[in-house]
Every structure is written in structure tokens, then in C-alpha cells.
Amino acid sequence: MQWVNDIIQGILTGGLYALFACGLSLMFGVMKVVNLAHGDLAVIGAYIALGVITVTHVPVLWSFVIVVPIMAVLGYVLQRTLIQAALDRGVLITLLVTFGLSVVIENALLQFINADSHSLGVGNAIITGSFSVGSQIQIAYLLLLIFAVAVVVLLGLQYFLSGSRYGRMIRAVADDQEAAQLSGIDYRHVFGIAAAIAFATVALAGIAYGMYSQFSPTTGTDTILLFAFAAVVIGGLGSLWGTLLGGVVLGVAQQIGAQINQSDQFLAGYIVFLVVLALRPQGLTTRRAQS
Amino acid sequence: MTEPRRADNGNTPLLEVMDLTVHHGQLRALDRVSLRVFPGEVYAIIGANGAGKSTLLRTIAGLHQPTEGSILYDGKNMTKVRPERRATSGIGMVPEGRRLFGSLTVEENLLVGATYARKGPWTIEHVYELFGWMRERRTQRTAQLSGGEQQSVAIGRALVANPRVLLLDELSLGLAPVIVQRIYAMLPQILATGLTVLLVEQDVSQALRVASHLQCLLEGHTTLEGRPADVTPAQVEAAYFGLSQSAPGAVGEGSEP
Numbered sequence: 001m002q003w004v005n006d007i008i009q010g011i012l013t014g015g016l017y018a019l020f021a022c023g024l025s026l027m028f029g030v031m032k033v034v035n036l037a038h039g040d041l042a043v044i045g046a047y048i049a050l051g052v053i054t055v056t057h058v059p060v061l062w063s064f065v066i067v068v069p070i071m072a073v074l075g076y077v078l079q080r081t082l083i084q085a086a087l088d089r090g091v092l093i094t095l096l097v098t099f100g101l102s103v104v105i106e107n108a109l110l111q112f113i114n115a116d117s118h119s120l121g122v123g124n125a126i127i128t129g130s131f132s133v134g135s136q137i138q139i140a141y142l143l144l145l146i147f148a149v150a151v152v153v154l155l156g157l158q159y160f161l162s163g164s165r166y167g168r169m170i171r172a173v174a175d176d177q178e179a180a181q182l183s184g185i186d187y188r189h190v191f192g193i194a195a196a197i198a199f200a201t202v203a204l205a206g207i208a209y210g211m212y213s214q215f216s217p218t219t220g221t222d223t224i225l226l227f228a229f230a231a232v233v234i235g236g237l238g239s240l241w242g243t244l245l246g247g248v249v250l251g252v253a254q255q256i257g258a259q260i261n262q263s264d265q266f267l268a269g270y271i272v273f274l275v276v277l278a279l280r281p282q283g284l285t286t287r288r289a290q291s
Numbered sequence: 292m293t294e295p296r297r298a299d300n301g302n303t304p305l306l307e308v309m310d311l312t313v314h315h316g317q318l319r320a321l322d323r324v325s326l327r328v329f330p331g332e333v334y335a336i337i338g339a340n341g342a343g344k345s346t347l348l349r350t351i352a353g354l355h356q357p358t359e360g361s362i363l364y365d366g367k368n369m370t371k372v373r374p375e376r377r378a379t380s381g382i383g384m385v386p387e388g389r390r391l392f393g394s395l396t397v398e399e400n401l402l403v404g405a406t407y408a409r410k411g412p413w414t415i416e417h418v419y420e421l422f423g424w425m426r427e428r429r430t431q432r433t434a435q436l437s438g439g440e441q442q443s444v445a446i447g448r449a450l451v452a453n454p455r456v457l458l459l460d461e462l463s464l465g466l467a468p469v470i471v472q473r474i475y476a477m478l479p480q481i482l483a484t485g486l487t488v489l490l491v492e493q494d495v496s497q498a499l500r501v502a503s504h505l506q507c508l509l510e511g512h513t514t515l516e517g518r519p520a521d522v523t524p525a526q527v528e529a530a531y532f533g534l535s536q537s538a539p540g541a542v543g544e545g546s547e548p
């Protein structure tokens with residue numbers, strides 16, 4: 001029964017990890033940018049949520065209505081300026097630039113806020129409550145909610161990418177920028193749109209993490225980015241549903257690791273990550289590169 | 292100017308390239324190439340591999356920046372205009388190697404082509420009529436199509452934007468001769484809608500068959516220019532391979548460095 005509980009908890013945590021990962025995957029899939037500031041941006045989202053809640057007293061669960069648009073605009077602007085400038089100089093430069101951005105964000109947060117840990121929605125019944133199934137399985141409302149949000153986000157992304165005009169343009173640009181230009185498409189604008197969407201998911205990830213656990217200026221790189229990377233690599237780079245599978249595999253591995261020995265929780269996750277990298281480097285869901 | 296012998300009926304050219312020089316790094320890929328394409332014309336650029344033909348088309352489309360020279364389209368200077376703006380103002384291109392969106396279906400490729408379409412006769416429906424097989428395979432990914440079919444989709448994708456001038460880069464590349472014939476056989480139907488065509492072709496006989504005007508490039512230089520009826524096979528051969536006896540119609544300045 002304990003194992004069943006572990007697996008259920010792992011799957012639900014996987015929803016959170018998928019939320020971490022899908023923006024990273026989208027940005028890599030469309031513009032081949034590995035955004036090393038991804039986690040820090042999620043933390044910024046959490047801080048913005050904290051500020052918004054403090055100032056406007058909007059309920060924690062509704063803070064996303066304000067934070068998501070702010071982050072989306074930030075995503076568009078960052079992509080059109082800093083990241084595009086890096087891309088124009090080569091894909092490798094984007095690694096350096098986003099790494100630099102990550103350092104700047106962390107230190108700015110330390111400088112202008114502080115190193116304290118914060119969390120969102122302490123005392124809220126939905127966020128801290130749970131219900132029991134049988135005698136041994138406790139399911140937190142929050143994890144269930146986050147899992148549902150992750151599924152809705154992935155469904156929404158899939159629907160948008162496959163069904164809408166902009167989604168089609170994003171896929172076209174991801175396939176061939178020059179050919180898209182010959183069809184009159186300004187790929188830099190399309191990149192901006194893709195970044196805005198990615199940053200919107202990053203905002204959700206930040207808020208979700210802020211409710212799930214505590215965050216501080218360094219949470220972005222030491223937790224969110226690492227888990228996002230692990231989920232993306234396990235699931236398969238550039239595959240949206242792969243991020244959910246990767247997140248779930250990572251979550252289950254961590255739970256089982258913790259069951260064996262509390263201190264092995266994260267180790268178990270990274271072992272799975274390394275095994276996948278060694279045996280199936282393209283990830284669980286993606287096929288070998290197709291021409 | 293290298294445009295001495297054209298009877299242009301007082302028309303203004305739709306597309307004019309003046310003294311275009313393009314470098315790839317240190318390499319001078321094009322050296323002061325000029326051309327004028329008049330409305331309704333099929334202008335063919337021929338030349339061997341590495342002659343600079345594709346570079347010329349890509350520069351006209353805006354994918355390369357010239358080091359010198361200018362590109363006029365419909366009287367407007369397009370030299371500094373971004374490629375997507377050139378596309379939306381009516382310069383269409385079928386790039387070398389098709390360059391389809393491989394993860395998109397046939398229909399999605401056409402829809403992308405039509406995203407910023409100008410007003411005009413071409414619709415996706417019209418493309419399906421031109422290429423009979425395409426309608427029932429519209430939901431297939433283009434990666435699953437044969438080379439000739441992919442080339443047809445690439446042509447369709449360019450047509451649905453309703454360009455005024457269509458740049459065709461090596462339609463015959465990698466295709467069986469019979470498929471090439473079939474694709475070129477479509478050209479009259481395409482021209483009948485009022486398009487102007489500038490094409491690049493390695494297959495000289497194919498180019499001579501369809502062209503109303505011809506220019507031969509050799510290592511970035513113009514070596515021959517004229518109407519197909521006015522040039523002899525010997526002149527074409529000399530210009531194409533850079534043989535030393537300068538043919539009467541040749542305008543090249545002699546030997547290469």
C-alpha cells in the first residue's frame with residue numbers, strides 16, 4: 001500500500017515538474033534556446049505573485065490572472081531584445097546570455113529583496129488541505145490542482161499549436177526560419193510569441209511552486225531549473241507531452257527513492273535522468289531525429 | 292550596364308538588379324551582376340555549380356545582403372528591405388531543395404504560404420486543381436512525399452501568396468527527368484495568371500525551352516545574355532564552361548582571376 005501511495009504522490013508531483021518543464025521545452029523546440037534563466041524567471045513569477053497578493057489582496061489562486069500577462073509581456077520583450085541579439089550571434093551565445101541573465105536575476109533578488117524564504121497562500125484551506133483515500137493514501141488538494149493545471153496547460157498548448165494560425169506559424173518557424181521568411185513571416189515576432197507563451201507557463205510554474213513549497217532567490221537554479229531539465233530530458237526535448245511523462249517519471253523516482261532512504265530522494269531522480277540519457281538520449285517520447 | 296540588347300517595348304522592368312556584388316566571407320560569389328526582368332517574362336539564369344545562381348536569387352529574396360549594388364522591384368529600392376517584407380510585397384520564391392515545413396501537412400504548408408497572401412488569383416483550392424493528386428493527400432506530412440511531390444507543394448506554397456514575380460531555384464534538382472518535364476509543363480498554366488518568373492536552372496536545355504530571356508553566369512560573372520532565339524548552342528556552351536573563344540553575344544570581360 002505504501003508503494004501505491006508513493007506512485008500516486010510521484011505522479012501528482014510530476015504535474016508540477018511538467019509545469020516547470022514545458023516552457024523550457026517550448027523555447028528549445030521553437031528557437032533552439034536552452035534558457036538557463038528558466039528557473040529564476042519562475043522565481044520572479046513567484047515574487048511578482050507575492051507582491052501582487054500583498055498589494056491587491058487578490059486571492060492566491062487568482063494571482064495568476066495578473067502574473068501570467070506580466071510574465072508573457074516580459075517574455076516577448078526579452079526574446080525580441082536580449083535573446084534575439086544572442087541568437088543572431090549563434091546558438092551557443094544564448095547559453096552564455098541566459099546563464100548571465102540567471103546570475104543577474106538571482107543577485108538582483110538578493111540585493112533588492114532579501115535571502116529569506118517565502119511561500120504563497122499559507123493557511124489557505126485548499127492549498128494546505130488534503131483528503132484521504134483508504135487509510136494510507138493522503139492526497140493534497142494542491143498537488144491535484146497543480147496536476148490538473150499542468151494537463152490543461154499541455155492540452156491548451158497542443159490545441160493552440162496544432163489548430164491556430166499562430167500555432168501553425170510557430171511550428172513552421174521551428175522547422176525552417178528561412179522558408180518561413182519566404183512566406184512573409186517575421187520569425188523574430190513569432191519567436192517573441194513563443195517566448196511569451198513559454199513565460200506564461202513559467203509564471204504558472206512559479207506560482208505553483210510558491211504554494212507547494214518555499215522559495216528564495218536561489219530556488220530557481222537549485223531546484224526548478226534542475227527538475228525542469230531532468231523532466232525534459234527524460235521525456236524528450238521538444239515534446240510537450242514528453243514533459244508530463246518526464247515529470248511523472250522523475251516524481252515517481254523521487255518518491256520511491258525517498259521511501260528507500262529519505263536522503264536518496266533527489267539522487268533517485270537523477271539516477272533515472274542519467275540512465276535515460278545513457279540509454280535513450282532522445283528521451284522516452286521522441287523518435288530519432290527525422291529529416 | 293550589361294543590358295545592351297533588349298527590345299523592352301517601353302515597359303519598365305518589374306525587377307531590376309544593378310551591379311550586384313555578394314560575398315560569402317572572403318569569396319566573391321557574385322561580381323557586378325545586373326539583370327532586368329519585365330512583366331510576364333520568363334527570365335532564366337543558367338550556369339554550372341557554384342556559378343552564383345542561387346546566391347543571386349537568395350539575394351533578391353533578401354536572404355543574403357549584397358556588399359554592393361541594388362535591387363529594384365516595381366520601381367522601389369528593396370536592397371535593405373527584410374526578406375519577409377519582400378515576400379509580402381510580391382517577391383515569391385521556391386527555394387533550392389524545396390525547404391518545406393517537414394512536420395506540417397501538405398495543407399498546413401499551403402496555409403502557411405497563404406498567411407500573408409496578397410490579393411490575387413491563387414488559392415489553395417486553385418493549387419489543388421493544378422496538382423490533381425494533392426487534395427486527397429493534403430493531410431499527409433510533407434516528409435512522406437516523393438521529391439517531385441514535395442517540389443509541387445513548394446511551388447503551391449509560393450503561389451498561394453500571389454506573388455507578382457516568382458523566383459524558382461533549381462526546380463530540377465534531385466528529380467527524375469520525367470518529373471522535371473511534368474513540373475515544367477505546369478509553367479504555362481502558372482504564367483497564364485499573370486506571373487513573372489525568374490528561374491535558375493542547371494539543366495540548360497530545360498531552361499532554353501521555357502525562357503524568354505537568358506543570362507549565363509560563370510564564377511559570379513555574367514558571361515552571356517540574350518534571348519534564346521538569338522544565341523547559338525556554341526555560345527551557350529562557351530559561356531557555360533568559360534571556354535576562351537569569346538562568342539559574339541558574350542558580355543563577359545574575359546578571363547577569371
